[in-house]
Structure formats: structure tokens, C-alpha cells
Amino acid sequence: MGEFDAFQATFFEECAELLGELEEQFAAIADGDRSPGRLNAVFRAVHSIKGGAGAFGFVRLIGFAHAYETALDQVRSGTIVLGPASIKLCIRANDVLADLVSASREGRNPAPGLGDAEEMEFAALLAGETRAGEAEPVVADDEAPIEEFDIDFVPVMVDLAARPEAVRRTTGDDLDAFEDAPFRLSRNRYLIRFTPHGELYARANDPLILLRELASLGETEVRAIIGEIPPLSDFEPFGVYASWEIGLVSATASPEQIAEIFEFVEGICDLSIEALGEEDVSPSAPPAEAAPSFADLAAALIGSAAPAAPEIAAPEVEAPPMLSLVVAEPEADRRGAVQSIRVDLDKIDRVVNMVGELVITQSMLTQQMDETLRSRYQELVRGLEVLAQTTRGLQDSVMAIRAQPVKSVFSRMPRLVRDLCARTGKQIRLDMVGEATEIDKTVIEQIADPLTHMIRNAADHGIESIERRRAAGKPEEGTIRLSAEQAGGNILITVEDDGAGIDRERVLAVARSRGVVGPDQVLSDEQIDNLIFAPGFSTAETVSDISGRGVGMDVVRANIDKIGGSVDVRSRPGQGTRMTLRLPLTLAVLDVMLVRLGGLPYVVPLSVILETIQCARAEFGVGPSGARMLRVRGDYVQVVDLGAVFGVPSALPLEDRFILLCEAEAGLRVALVVDDIVGQQQVVIKSLEQNFERVEGIAGGTILGDGSVGLIVDVEGVRGLSVRRLAA
Amino acid sequence: MKTKMRVLTVDDSRTILAMLHHTLTNAGFEVLQAEDGQKGLDVLASEPVDVVITDINMPVMDGITFIRNVRSSGRFNSLPILILTTETSQDKRDQGRAAGGTGWIVKPFDPDKLIAVIRRVVH
Numbered sequence: 001m002g003e004f005d006a007f008q009a010t011f012f013e014e015c016a017e018l019l020g021e022l023e024e025q026f027a028a029i030a031d032g033d034r035s036p037g038r039l040n041a042v043f044r045a046v047h048s049i050k051g052g053a054g055a056f057g058f059v060r061l062i063g064f065a066h067a068y069e070t071a072l073d074q075v076r077s078g079t080i081v082l083g084p085a086s087i088k089l090c091i092r093a094n095d096v097l098a099d100l101v102s103a104s105r106e107g108r109n110p111a112p113g114l115g116d117a118e119e120m121e122f123a124a125l126l127a128g129e130t131r132a133g134e135a136e137p138v139v140a141d142d143e144a145p146i147e148e149f150d151i152d153f154v155p156v157m158v159d160l161a162a163r164p165e166a167v168r169r170t171t172g173d174d175l176d177a178f179e180d181a182p183f184r185l186s187r188n189r190y191l192i193r194f195t196p197h198g199e200l201y202a203r204a205n206d207p208l209i210l211l212r213e214l215a216s217l218g219e220t221e222v223r224a225i226i227g228e229i230p231p232l233s234d235f236e237p238f239g240v241y242a243s244w245e246i247g248l249v250s251a252t253a254s255p256e257q258i259a260e261i262f263e264f265v266e267g268i269c270d271l272s273i274e275a276l277g278e279e280d281v282s283p284s285a286p287p288a289e290a291a292p293s294f295a296d297l298a299a300a301l302i303g304s305a306a307p308a309a310p311e312i313a314a315p316e317v318e319a320p321p322m323l324s325l326v327v328a329e330p331e332a333d334r335r336g337a338v339q340s341i342r343v344d345l346d347k348i349d350r351v352v353n354m355v356g357e358l359v360i361t362q363s364m365l366t367q368q369m370d371e372t373l374r375s376r377y378q379e380l381v382r383g384l385e386v387l388a389q390t391t392r393g394l395q396d397s398v399m400a401i402r403a404q405p406v407k408s409v410f411s412r413m414p415r416l417v418r419d420l421c422a423r424t425g426k427q428i429r430l431d432m433v434g435e436a437t438e439i440d441k442t443v444i445e446q447i448a449d450p451l452t453h454m455i456r457n458a459a460d461h462g463i464e465s466i467e468r469r470r471a472a473g474k475p476e477e478g479t480i481r482l483s484a485e486q487a488g489g490n491i492l493i494t495v496e497d498d499g500a501g502i503d504r505e506r507v508l509a510v511a512r513s514r515g516v517v518g519p520d521q522v523l524s525d526e527q528i529d530n531l532i533f534a535p536g537f538s539t540a541e542t543v544s545d546i547s548g549r550g551v552g553m554d555v556v557r558a559n560i561d562k563i564g565g566s567v568d569v570r571s572r573p574g575q576g577t578r579m580t581l582r583l584p585l586t587l588a589v590l591d592v593m594l595v596r597l598g599g600l601p602y603v604v605p606l607s608v609i610l611e612t613i614q615c616a617r618a619e620f621g622v623g624p625s626g627a628r629m630l631r632v633r634g635d636y637v638q639v640v641d642l643g644a645v646f647g648v649p650s651a652l653p654l655e656d657r658f659i660l661l662c663e664a665e666a667g668l669r670v671a672l673v674v675d676d677i678v679g680q681q682q683v684v685i686k687s688l689e690q691n692f693e694r695v696e697g698i699a700g701g702t703i704l705g706d707g708s709v710g711l712i713v714d715v716e717g718v719r720g721l722s723v724r725r726l727a728a
Numbered sequence: 729m730k731t732k733m734r735v736l737t738v739d740d741s742r743t744i745l746a747m748l749h750h751t752l753t754n755a756g757f758e759v760l761q762a763e764d765g766q767k768g769l770d771v772l773a774s775e776p777v778d779v780v781i782t783d784i785n786m787p788v789m790d791g792i793t794f795i796r797n798v799r800s801s802g803r804f805n806s807l808p809i810l811i812l813t814t815e816t817s818q819d820k821r822d823q824g825r826a827a828g829g830t831g832w833i834v835k836p837f838d839p840d841k842l843i844a845v846i847r848r849v850v851h
Contacts (some may be wrong), residue, residue: 003750006749007743007746007747010742010743014741014743041787043785044740047785051741051836052741052743053837054814054835055836071751201805202805203830204805204806204809204830205808205830205831206849206851208851209848209849209850209851210848212851213848214846264830264832264849361735386802
């Protein structure tokens with residue numbers, strides 16, 4: 001990636017954050033919070049987008065952001081007061097801004113006319129304000145001029161003409177400067193008189209630098225006028241006593257170029273630039289007196305005369321001594337004074353991996369300690385205990401580095417809901433809770449699509465049309481509540497709507513007609529609700545362009561399964577639907593139950609285990625197909641002999657073995673029979689696909705404390721395998 | 729041996745910081761970064777700096793307040809401070825100068841011009 005591309009990437013990343021910030025701030029503003037902090041924050045966000053866009057010459061984005069910013073500037077200064085209508089306008093403008101950013105990112109032209117309406121409304125807002133307040137024109141020097149047209153709206157004329165020039169300048173094409181410079185064979189003489197004021201020094205301007213800059217234009221003769229310097233007894237430390245006369249001979253310098261050098265000190269010095277004509281005809285040039293050196297100045301200060309040095313000493317200044325450098329790269333956190341750095345995810349992943357290996361090594365060492373060693377080397381034992389603690393601490397800290405607030409995903413949803421409202425004609429309010437909840441970055445990336453799909457589903461199938469809501473005695477505006485919370489080792493993300501709930505009759509009918517459910521199979525309400533996640537299932541009668549894109553909620557389940565999470569739906573007819581995503585805090589480390597099959601270690605993710613049962617105490621039955629079933633509090637659960645499935649048959653009688661009662665799919669349970677349960681532990685997941693190949697029924701591998709490889713059981717896959725074995 | 733000049737860049741826009749960083753390091757400067765005025769003050773408190781480039785619109789502490797604080801501390805009377813402004817915001821530029829700003833840089837900046845402007849305020 002070239003530097004320029006990298007800057008653009010940074011810019012678009014930043015735009016995404018700023019647009020999220022705008023969403024968030026306007027949500028609060030719409031709720032009645034008009035504090036100056038918020039108004040300043042929205043102004044800044046738009047301003048930053050405009051500033052960045054300027055660097056890359058995204059003309060339309062610059063133009064629109066400028067019009068928006070101009071209005072916001074009046075809002076924060078209090079000239080314009082935000083009412084419900086203007087807040088809606090701003091929210092629409094945020095969407096336009098987002099679209100313009102996307103267009104710029106994708107390198108395409110924005111849709112013709114995009115944002116024109118909003119721009120006109122901003123102009124009307126500004127113009128209306130001027131008339132109503134009868135104040136001075138709102139248009140200050142720095143704002144786009146408003147041209148009056150003979151129409152109701154007054155469009156903001158954005159200074160687009162100036163932009164191409166700005167764009168050209170960023171290309172580093174500086175030929176203009178040469179073209180502007182008059183071409184001369186002869187050399188011109190100038191006399192420059194320069195008397196700094198105190199202000200000049202107070203702003204850290206330095207006459208020596210200005211003299212040096214002048215010298216870069218041609219030959220200079222500098223005379224310091226030091227007659228004003230008082231005797232030391234009257235000398236004021238911050239007094240201003242010196243002034244200069246400079247004779248400049250230059251073939252190229254124009255008076256404008258000379259003036260430019262003094263640009264920063266304009267108004268805080270007395271300056272005259274006098275052109276004395278060409279070199280050979282300038283008898284009026286001042287006598288090129290030898291300029292006094294610092295020694296002269298010093299001598300003048302102490303009141304004694306000193307011989308003038310032949311030439312002025314070239315200003316040579318030593319840079320201050322260096323300390324070792326600590327560069328703090330700022331992170332995007334605008335909230336508090338948190339010091340932070342930006343690190344490549346790759347680097348963090350390397351640390352995560354190494355910490356994972358460290359955890360394994362540490363547990364290997366601990367396992368090597370038998371009783372004899374323990375009693376003999378107590379110091380070593382203590383050291384190992386500390387090592388274990390530190391390792392765990394290190395592991396937690398590294399995981400915390402990868403964690404990010406879910407806000408980055410949540411902030412995309414308000415826009416989605418607004419679009420859905422526009423397309424469906426429904427009225428939907430989106431409430432978001434727990435945006436600060438932190439979750440592993442990889443998990444966050446994986447949930448954006450499923451979450452989008454769930455929200456779409458809630459808006460499309462959950463919330464009823466306005467008429468139907470009215471008929472049902474509900475408020476016309478439907479509500480979708482999106483929340484995130486941490487619960488134990490999991491993050492729960494819930495999408496809840498107050499719509500009609502799942503139409504179970506229809507779901508079941510469709511499921512039967514598609515063969516997802518057998519004709520005689522009896523399902524609980526919960527099981528029916530969860531059918532919406534079954535592969536290929538979609539009940540939408542008309543394929544809308546919203547959720548019916550040929551993929552159903554089964555994609556949600558597949559995506560969530562992939563990252564070791566689960567999804568569940570609960571619905572109450574007429575009252576609404578709640579979908580819950582249960583996600584692991586991190587993808588790198590898994591809490592597991594270590595079990596044995598035919599002497600070999602296997603691990604089962606703790607998150608799927610409901611309970612463990614001794615076979616000797618279990619109550620078995622036989623199902624209709626002749627398969628063995630486990631009776632659990634009145635329900636029958638399919639029994640799977642894990643050893644048989646994996647081809648490691650058990651040597652033990654059934655009553656000496658154990659059952660792990662697991663949840664395969666939400667609502668579908670399976671009883672796994674294993675030889676022995678060793679205990680719980682954490683393992684670092686190693687991908688089987690990357691290191692070997694995909695194996696059905698196995699989710700991955702891990703290296704155990706004693707260095708042996710343990711395979712991670714994919715409970716859902718195992719259930720599928722055993723069903724097919726039974727059928728065969 | 730001549731050591732590198734150190735520039736403190738203060739801006740809440742990562743894009744601008746990244747571009748300044750690139751341009752300035754290519755030109756042989758050493759670059760420090762801060763994302764608002766308060767953090768800029770923190771850096772100045774602990775690191776020697778030859779010149780400061782600061783944005784105006786920033787959260788926590790804006791550029792004007794930042795400049796005022798730098799100047800009023802008395803420690804940095806001769807530290808050049810350049811204000812990042814857009815072409816159109818003459819009033820911001822004036823406010824920045826009144827607060828003690830040495831000069832200004834107009835966004836979007838041309839790399840050569842940026843360096844030229846810095847050379848106009850540091851040795």
C-alpha cells in the first residue's frame with residue numbers, strides 16, 4: 001500500500017468513527033440533551049471529515065460537509081436553535097455524509113443530486129435565521145457566500161471553484177510559483193526596514209530567522225540599528241530595542257516574495273519594502289556598512305564601544321540536547337485523557353499465541369511435579385505457583401488488549417433501521433443499551449453481519465405495519481431494543497422487538513412442507529421458534545429486498561456457530577420476539593471439559609455442557625427407532641456413544657462410564673457417553689483446517705498440559721454424524 | 729553532530745497526524761504527536777520540542793486555549809507554534825495569533841510549503 005493509500009485508509013477509518021460519533025451524539029440530542037459539549041462534538045466531527053476530505057480532494061464530500069458545518073457552527077453559537085425538524089434534517093445529513101464517504105472510498109461518483117435537498121434546507125435555515133433575528137448577516141468571512149435566487153430556498157453556494165486549486169496543490173506541483181516569478185536577467189535591489197514590536201517576540205517569532213530567509217532570496221547586507229539599546233542599568237529583559245535595515249540584491253525575488261517572508265509578523269512590526277530599481281542604477285542604495293556582530297551588541301549593552309566586526313555572523317544555532325524519545329501515537333479515544341497507542345493486530349496476535357504457549361508450558365511444568373519432587377524442592381513449587389498466577393494474569397491482560405467496545409458495530413444500526421423504516425413505511429425506534437461492553441475484536445468483526453440480519457428480520461418480520469399495530473391497540477411506533485451485556489464468560493447480545501411474535505403455525509407448516517420437520521414430529525413452542533434458524537428456512541411470503549435475499553436466519557446461526565457462540569430465539573405471540581446471541585469473550589482460549597475415550601484425551605467446550613451424569617445413576621430407555629435414549633426429568637434425549645462415533649470403542653462397561661448432557665442446537669439436547677471425566681481447564685485452540693484438514697465432528701485441536709494433542713469435540717457435528725449412522 | 733529537530737503535532741484527526749508525520753519525518757524531523765491540547769501540554773511538560781503545529785478545533789482542550797496555556801506557562805516564550813487552519817478561517821487564525829501563535833499553515837497543505845513554513849519559524 002502506498003503512503004497515499006495508507007492515508008486514505010486512515011481517513012476512511014476515521015470517518016467511520018466520526019460518523020458513529022455523529023449518530024451517538026444526535027441520539028442524545030434528539031432525546032433533549034443540547035449541552036454545548038454535544039453540539040461542539042458534532043461540529044468537530046463534521047469539521048474533521050471536511051478537513052480530511054480536503055486533503056484528498058473529494059469535492060462533493062467537501063462541499064456538503066462545508067454546508068453542514070456552516071449550519072452546525074450557527075447551532076453551537078446559539079444563532080440557530082435545534083428543533084425536531086432541524087434535528088431530523090441533521091440526521092438525514094449524517095446519512096448523506098455517510099453515503100458520500102462510501103462513494104469516495106469506493107472511488108465512484110455519488111448519486112446525482114445526493115444531499116442537494118439537505119444543502120438547500122441548511123441554506124434556508126441560515127437565511128431564515130438571518131431574517132427572523134434581523135441580526136447581521138450570518139455569513140462571515142469564512143463561510144460560503146449565500147446568493148439570493150428568486151425561489152423559496154436559498155442554496156448555499158459552496159466555494160467549489162477554489163477546490164480544484166486546493167487539490168492541485170496537494171500534488172506538489174509547484175510550477176505556478178515559477179510561472180509567477182518574473183524572469184529577469186538583471187538583479188533588483190531592495191531596501192527593507194524592519195522594526196519588531198514586543199508582540200513579535202511574545203509569539204516566538206525570531207528576527208534572525210527572517211533575516212536568514214531573506215538571505216535565501218539573494219545577497220543581503222544587514223545593518224542592525226542598536227542605538228536604542230540602553231545602558232545595562234536601564235535594560236528591560238523583555239524590552240524591544242533593535243531594528244534592522246537590509247539591502248537585498250536578487251535576480252528572482254519579487255516584492256511579494258519578500259512580503260511573504262514577513263507574513264507571520266504583519267501587524268506586529270514596522271516594515272517597509274522599498275524597491276530601488278536594478279542593480280547598476282541604484283546609487284541611492286544605503287551604504288553597505290559592516291553589520292555589527294553579537295559582540296557589538298554585547299558591547300553596546302555594557303555601554304562600551306567595540307570595533308565593528310567585518311561581517312555579520314551567520315546565525316548558527318545549536319539544537320537543544322536530545323533526550324531519549326518516547327513517541328506516543330494517539331488512539332481514537334476522544335472520551336477521557338487515556339494515554340493509548342495504536343498497534344498492529346498481527347503483533348497482538350503473536351503475543352496472544354505466545355501467551356497461549358506459555359500457559360501450556362506452565363501447566364506442563366506443574367504436571368511434572370510429583371509428590372517426591374514437591375517435598376524435595378519446595379522453593380521450586382512456590383516458584384511454579386507464582387508462575388501460574390502470573391501467566392494467568394498475563395493471559396487476561398493480553399485478552400483485554402484485544403477487547404473492543406461493541407459500539408463499533410452497534411453504531412451502524414441506527415442508519416439501518418432508518419433505511420428500513422423508509423422502505424417498509426413502518427415506524428421503528430431503536431434503543432441501544434450496553435454499547436460500552438467489550439468483546440474480542442475478532443468476535444466483533446464476525447457479528448456485524450449476523451446482527452444486521454437480525455435487526456433486518458426484526459424490522460421486516462417482527463414489527464407490524466402501522467395499520468396492524470393500530471388495530472392491535474399498540475403504539476404506531478414499534479421498538480427494537482439492541483443490548484449487550486457480559487454474563488460470566490460470555491457476552492450476550494439481544495435483539496428484542498415489540499412486534500407480532502413468531503407465527504408458529506405458519507413456521508411449522510412451512511417446516512413440514514420443506515421436510516425440515518417430520519409429519520408426526522411434535523415440537524415444543526421453543527423448538528418451533530428456533531426453526532427459523534434451520535438451513536434454507538424462510539417464511540417471508542414475498543421476498544422483500546430487505547431480509548429476503550435468498551439467505552435466511554440459518555446464515556446467522558452458521559456465522560455464530562463458527563465463532564463458538566450460540567443463538568436462541570424466544571417469542572410471545574402478539575407481544576414480540578427476543579433473539580439472543582451468546583458469544584465467547586475471546587476466540588483464542590476456550591474453557592473445556594477434559595474427557596477420555598479409549599484412553600485418549602478429548603475436550604468438550606464447557607459452554608455446551610448442561611450437566612454431567614454417572615451412567616450408573618442414569619435412566620435409559622429405548623426410542624421409537626430402537627435407539628437408546630436418556631431420560632432426563634421426563635424428557636427423552638438422544639444418546640451418542642462418543643467413542644463409537646470416533647472409532648475408539650470403550651473397554652469399560654456402560655455403568656462405569658459418564659454422560660455429558662449437551663446442548664447441540666438451542667433446544668436440542670444430546671447425551672454424550674465418555675469413558676472418564678478428567679476435569680475443567682482452559683485450552684488454546686489450534687485450527688485443524690490450517691494444520692491438517694477438516695474432520696467432521698471435530699472443531700479443532702489443542703495441546704494439553706502433558707504435551708499430548710486433545711481434539712475438541714464439535715457437539716453439533718457429532719449429533720449429525722450419529723443420526724446418519726443410525727439411519728444407515 | 730547535529731541532532732534532528734523535533735516537532736510536536738497536535739490534532740484530533742488521525743489522518744492529519746499521519747500526513748504530518750509522513751511529511752515531517754521525510755524532511756528529517758522527529759515527530760511527536762498529541763490528539764488534543766491537554767495531551768499537547770503533557771508532552772511539552774516532559775519532552776524538549778523545537779516547534780509545535782496545532783489544530784484549532786479539538787476536544788478536551790482546543791488549540792487557542794492550548795496556545796494560551798503554553799505561552800502563559802512562561803517556559804516556552806521562544807517556542808514557535810504554528811496553527812493549522814483552513815484557507816477560509818481568517819478569524820481563527822487571528823485568534824490563534826492573539827493567543828500567541830507564531831504563524832500558520834493552511835490546510836490542505838502541500839508538503840514542500842509545510843516544510844518551508846516551518847523553516848520560517850525555526851533555526
